[in-house]
Structures are given as structure tokens and as C-alpha cells.
Amino acid sequence: MVRPSSRDAILRVFAEHVAERGYAETALADVAVALGLSKGTILHHFGSKEALLGEVHVAYFGRRLAEADYVRAHLESPVERLVAMIYALLAAHRDDRAASLTCLRELVRYSGDELGGTLAEHIRGQRTRYTDLVVDIVRAGAAAGELHTADPRMTALHVFGMCNYAWTWYRPDGPESVEHIAGVFVRDLLGEERDTELARAIAVVRRAPGRVPAG
Amino acid sequence: MVRPSSRDAILRVFAEHVAERGYAETALADVAVALGLSKGTILHHFGSKEALLGEVHVAYFGRRLAEADYVRAHLESPVERLVAMIYALLAAHRDDRAASLTCLRELVRYSGDELGGTLAEHIRGQRTRYTDLVVDIVRAGAAAGELHTADPRMTALHVFGMCNYAWTWYRPDGPESVEHIAGVFVRDLLGEERDTELARAIAVVRRAPGRVPAG
DNA sequence: CATTGCTGACTGAACGGGCGGTCAGTTACC
DNA sequence: GGTAACTGACCGCCCGTTCAGTCAGCAATG
Numbered sequence: 473m474v475r476p477s478s479r480d481a482i483l484r485v486f487a488e489h490v491a492e493r494g495y496a497e498t499a500l501a502d503v504a505v506a507l508g509l510s511k512g513t514i515l516h517h518f519g520s521k522e523a524l525l526g527e528v529h530v531a532y533f534g535r536r537l538a539e540a541d542y543v544r545a546h547l548e549s550p551v552e553r554l555v556a557m558i559y560a561l562l563a564a565h566r567d568d569r570a571a572s573l574t575c576l577r578e579l580v581r582y583s584g585d586e587l588g589g590t591l592a593e594h595i596r597g598q599r600t601r602y603t604d605l606v607v608d609i610v611r612a613g614a615a616a617g618e619l620h621t622a623d624p625r626m627t628a629l630h631v632f633g634m635c636n637y638a639w640t641w642y643r644p645d646g647p648e649s650v651e652h653i654a655g656v657f658v659r660d661l662l663g664e665e666r667d668t669e670l671a672r673a674i675a676v677v678r679r680a681p682g683r684v685p686a687g
Numbered sequence: 688m689v690r691p692s693s694r695d696a697i698l699r700v701f702a703e704h705v706a707e708r709g710y711a712e713t714a715l716a717d718v719a720v721a722l723g724l725s726k727g728t729i730l731h732h733f734g735s736k737e738a739l740l741g742e743v744h745v746a747y748f749g750r751r752l753a754e755a756d757y758v759r760a761h762l763e764s765p766v767e768r769l770v771a772m773i774y775a776l777l778a779a780h781r782d783d784r785a786a787s788l789t790c791l792r793e794l795v796r797y798s799g800d801e802l803g804g805t806l807a808e809h810i811r812g813q814r815t816r817y818t819d820l821v822v823d824i825v826r827a828g829a830a831a832g833e834l835h836t837a838d839p840r841m842t843a844l845h846v847f848g849m850c851n852y853a854w855t856w857y858r859p860d861g862p863e864s865v866e867h868i869a870g871v872f873v874r875d876l877l878g879e880e881r882d883t884e885l886a887r888a889i890a891v892v893r894r895a896p897g898r899v900p901a902g
Numbered sequence: 903c904a905t906t907g908c909t910g911a912c913t914g915a916a917c918g919g920g921c922g923g924t925c926a927g928t929t930a931c932c
Numbered sequence: 933g934g935t936a937a938c939t940g941a942c943c944g945c946c947c948g949t950t951c952a953g954t955c956a957g958c959a960a961t962g
Contacts, residue, residue, distance in 0.1 A: 640794055
């Protein structure tokens, strides 16, 4: 295999395997042969299997946070921002598929407060930041009277569940497009079609940095 | 340990372990010592670790389906039925906790079309039936003009995600009660407080069969 | 240019622990 | 005494991790 940056290739193939089979069912030996490398090389670069998973998480959340910052910078109204976040989360299932599936499958490894080194702590920090971003959007929308909620944090968790759970049923080659799904979800949540907001949100998210172009 | 029906005890403790650690990280030996049994006994009753997981799934979905049938029989309006299903799904996180967590964690094992014997097929059948129940409720509500959706199946998946994803953050001893969470979700979805429907739904679900009283 | 020595990617064999599963035999109950 | 629950020792595989060593590139040296 080529010399430079096997790291990225390892990360990518590892994520693909975990996305498909799950972490525990993924053997480093399989990843190695898929890359034409030896098992030893993978450990040489990352030290342990767990660290490898950690790096996939950090990279994924880095991308989502960059995207979110871009949305925040380019859309003003809370409704548009919220719609954009919904679309972004769903689009990641299609365009950043391996990492999305990996992180959503193995989410729980970094949710509890169990210790786990500085890496795990960092990942928890990223998650908290992302969550807070959406909570703030919901709160702002409620304050502006543009959307209604009895509890912004719960509504944010509602949104995360609605979008993230799609990993269990969404298939890129399925009949429903991400744009259609986002449209339905937005309508469910906001009570009416929001086609203009949706169109703007889609346009902004598509231009956002940190996105992996559809494979 | 007592002689009769170790089966149920094994199933229960196994589910508790999987709920806490995950399937792959659960060792049958640990379950055995927790029960004061030997590993051999567990295999003697269930044949394999996988079969054990399967039985937890079957029992869990059996309970949810019994509950759903009861709701269907005791509530007429689609809105009330939908509210009841939301409450039931959330309440299971509290009252049927070990099985809920186990099944939601390991959901994916029975979602793909990968083969897996008659048991896996049976479980897929249960899941399909449950999904269809909710899709039908949404469709009926839309037809009656009582709720709006651009796509009943997507809206049903929205509801499942919203409720099921709670496994990643809901804690029985947390600040928010299941009733509060259900109230917020229902409001998010239906656009306004639905306190009377929620109260009726809660009352019906609490009387439903197949429920495990809060531990 | 040839030599030397360093660095870091890479290898492959071996290790060792964990764990699901097997089985021949024992115990307890009807 | 037949049946079913139960045991505990054992097997064998899988897989993450270790490690001593190879090889390619490269910079400094003369």
C-alpha cells in the first residue's frame, strides 16, 4: 500500500466495518486485510482498537460542529436554523454514512460518565456542545414565538431522536430521499409546510464545510 | 437457587446485564454467578447466547403488542391512540427497563434481512406488526383531519425515533418524569397541549396487560 | 557518489486471556 | 427408575496486543 497517510485509510475502512457489523463484531484483522496491511500496522498507528473508535468519533463530531457553526453564521431565524440542523443530521446519514452509523451505533460508549481517558472526555464535550447548540436554537425560537415548546431541552432531544434513530431504517438507496424525510419531519414538528425555510436550509447546509461529499 | 422456572430468572438477569453493558460485553459466566448457577445451566435451558437474546426480544414485543391491542380496544380516536402509544413506549423505558434497553441496544440484529432462523423471522414479524399499528393510527388520524402529515409512514418512524432514542438519555431517577416527557413530545407533535387526551391515554395504558410494574 | 546511521512505517509470529459451547456425570424430584 | 435440572471440567477458537526485527527513505558526512 502507498506510504503516506495510511492513517486516513485505516480510519475510513475501520468505520465502514463498524458501521456494517458493529464495534465488537469488527476484527482488526479483517480491516487489515481489506487494506492490504498487517494487523500490527494498525496498532502501530493507533495503539488500540478503542483509540481507533475514539478517533472516528472525534472526526465525526468535528464535522458536525463545523457544519453547525456554518449554519449559525449563515442563517438568522431560529426556525431556519432548526430546519437546517434537522436536514444536516439526516444528510449525514447519506453523505457521511460510515461515520454516522459508527457513532450512532456506539453512542452509548461515550454517554455515561464512566471514565475513559481524555479522549472520551473530549468526545463527551463535543456532544454536549452540539446538544447545547440545538437547545439554544429551540429556546430562541420559543422566545421569539416562532415555535412552541413546553421544554426546550426535551424538544431538542425529540429532534435528535427523530433524526438519529433514522440509522435503524434509512437506506441511501431506499425510496425516500433525505430531502423528503426532512420535509415530513419539519412539517410534523412545525405544523405546516415550510418549503421556503427548508429550501434555504438545504442550500446553506450543502455549502457548509466539514461535509463529506456523497460517496 | 430455587428450582422451578430458573428460566424466567435467567432471562431477567441476562436482560439486566445486556441493558447495562451491551450484548457482546455480557459474559454468560457473569450472568451465571449473579444467579448462583453454572454457565452450563444457562446453556442447558436456552441452547445458545443468541437464543437467549432472541427470547428477551420476543417477550418484550409480546408485551408491547398486548399493550397496543389494549389501547386499540379501549380508545377510539386516532389522536388518543397515538398519544397512548407514545406514553406506552416511554413508560416502558421506566417500567420494563432491562428489556427495553436490551431490545433498543441490539435492535439492529433483527432489522436487516440477514437470515437468522425462525426466531429472528418471528421477531421481525412482531416489529413489522407493531410498526404497522402506529402507521395505521397516523393514517386514520390524517384521514379524519385530526392530525397532519405528509407521509404517515415517515411520521410513524418519527414517533418511534423520538420515543425509542430516549434510551440514550432517559434515566428513571432523572429530573423529568415520563409523564412530563410524553406531554412535551405530544405538544411538539400536535401543536398544542392535549392534557385531556394525555390523561385518558395514561389511564388506559396503566391498566393495559403485559406491563411490568415498576421495579 | 558511496557510506553511515537514523527514523518510522510495516511485518509476522507468537502470546494469552476471555468466552461460548460441549459433555459425561451427579443430584433431586415425581 | 425415569426425567429433567444442574454441574464443572474441558475444549478450541477468536482476537487484541506485544515485540523483535525488516525495509525504505533520507540527511549528514567525507
